[in-house]
Amino acid sequence: MERIEKEVIVNNSQGLHARPAALFVQIAQGFDSSVKLEKDGRIVDGKSIIAVLSLGISKGVKVKLIIEGEDAKEAFSQLKNFLEKNA
């Protein structure tokens, strides 16, 4: 069991809106680990599209990824890549 907690700057040009949020959730759902997103002290379930959208993450914002589980490492690296990628 592994727990990773790290901050990431969102570089995706649309922030985490609709399509990017959907993709983020889809990636997160592909892992057994729990995925949480924290922004300004609010922590939400990273596998819930409604929750992710409700954070209102736009480009340049700093968020914290909190991932816990067997495949936490792989999950973290994929999600971090996705958020930092300037798509």
Add this chain to the structure above:
Amino acid sequence: MLKIKGIGASAGIVKGKAFYFSKEELLIPRKKISYEDISREIYRLEEALIQTRKEIINLQKKISESLGYEEAKIFESHMLVLEDRMLIEEVIKQIKSHRVNVEFAFYQSIKKYTQVLKGLDDEYLKERALDIEDVAKRVLRKLLRKDFLSLEGFKEKAIIVAHDLSPSDTALLPKSNILGFVTDVGGRTSHTAIIARSLEIPAVVGTEVATEKIKGGETLIVDGSEGIVYVNPTAKRIEEYEKKLSASKRVFLHISKTASSQTKDGKKVILSANIELPEELDSLSFYGAEGIGLYRTEYIFLGRKELPSEDEQYKAYVNVARRVKPHSVIIRTIDIGGDKFLSKPEVPHEFTPFLGWRAIRFCLANPHIFKTQLKAILRASREGNVKVMFPMISGVEELKEAKKILRECKEELRRERKRFDEKIPVGVMIEVPSAALTAEILAKECDFFSIGTNDLIQYALAVDRADEKVAYLYEPAHPAVLKLIRSVIRAAHTQGIKVGMCGEMAGDPLFTLLLLGMGLDEFSMPPPSIPKVKEVIREVTFQEAEKIVSLVLNFSTPREIEKFLQEKLKEILKDNYNKIFIS
């Protein structure tokens, strides 16, 4: 001023205010539930989510085919909403802790999250809240099992503008307040068109854009003859239409209603009425109908929560039987179906598979519903000249099965010491090609036929009449259809029974010569068509009509046949031709 083109589905012109008939307003009932109901409510949630998922996948597929893969991608986030754990857990939590029905719990949970999104200082995310609401509406519609209609404000006479109207929608509408119909979808044989013709109000269907352009409150001119709708017409246009309106009021009705419907050489046919609602009974004598050739009973079952009782049905049927006496009324047993019917009287939507579980198939599978209706019909039979008819019969076994149930009903009534007509005539609606082709076998087992051309045509030509894209293939004059009709009439006459027709074709004067010549005994139609058909019949001899049949059967396309029939009619009717075909 805006001009919208559609399909003229019911003739006439009307000017009035638009009433936008919206299906978007969902009324969410709040109900307390007991502990035992919790698992049922959760199950309903799962079912609704699965159904909505299917719906969205279909939609996605359609959009992907028509607009491209990229456009269809927006549905991915819709799908994620459906699968959203947080949302689903929230709904289940509310059901369990607040003991409320799933509709209410779902609605509350959605509201909670969309309000968060709407509160964010981000236009883009505010719009995403609308996406979530859109998905939520789909789920709620599934939970509520039907579209809830907003009839708020429909208090004065208005023109109904809707995307589509299902039989259950029209059942809810106050008929006397409707001036006309305008819909996005549908064709000449759609439910809206049939209702409009029976109520004698103009209708333009298949406009595709009406609900996009009309929001309610606008002044409209609906020209059901030309298939045109004017939105906020100019003063000049209104004046023009008022002239046209007064001209069309000189309705063609000079044929006395008492004149006999017989040919010049004395062949008599029966011209009867198709009736859907009791309100239409008054028009029978006005147009000179000799009885009712098709009494559709579905309206008794629509727009309500419980099934109508035997007594309630009896009252409706006996009222009609007494009113048309000494003429006969053919009561068709219900043509509804669908698996939701029993739990909540759902009516098949206009797009339900016509090849599905409905009519006699549904009735044979639900003998208690069928028997209640048959017993009510039987009891009404002693008060008038009542005949019973089974729809959608596809083979003789179904007919035998239905007759067996009818015998059981008679037996039960005898035990209950209730009287009825022991010899009530039993008929078969011929609307499935297999029935048409085995008419001789069926004729040995029943007392009369009535050809239902609307369905017969669509089954024979494999054309879904609700689909605008293939509507052009729906051809009553197709040689295959004409051959089927002729063979049904022949088979019936060989076995010594009478044949009527209750489809749209029977009321279309263009086909009167042909059907007359084939030997059709009874023409049943919307009452306003009766004087027109009568005029044609009174102007020809049966011999002439027979000759026309033999000539028509040599043509190879519907186009040639219609053209030929039109020319013949002009020849026979001379000046009266325009009166019949223009009004």
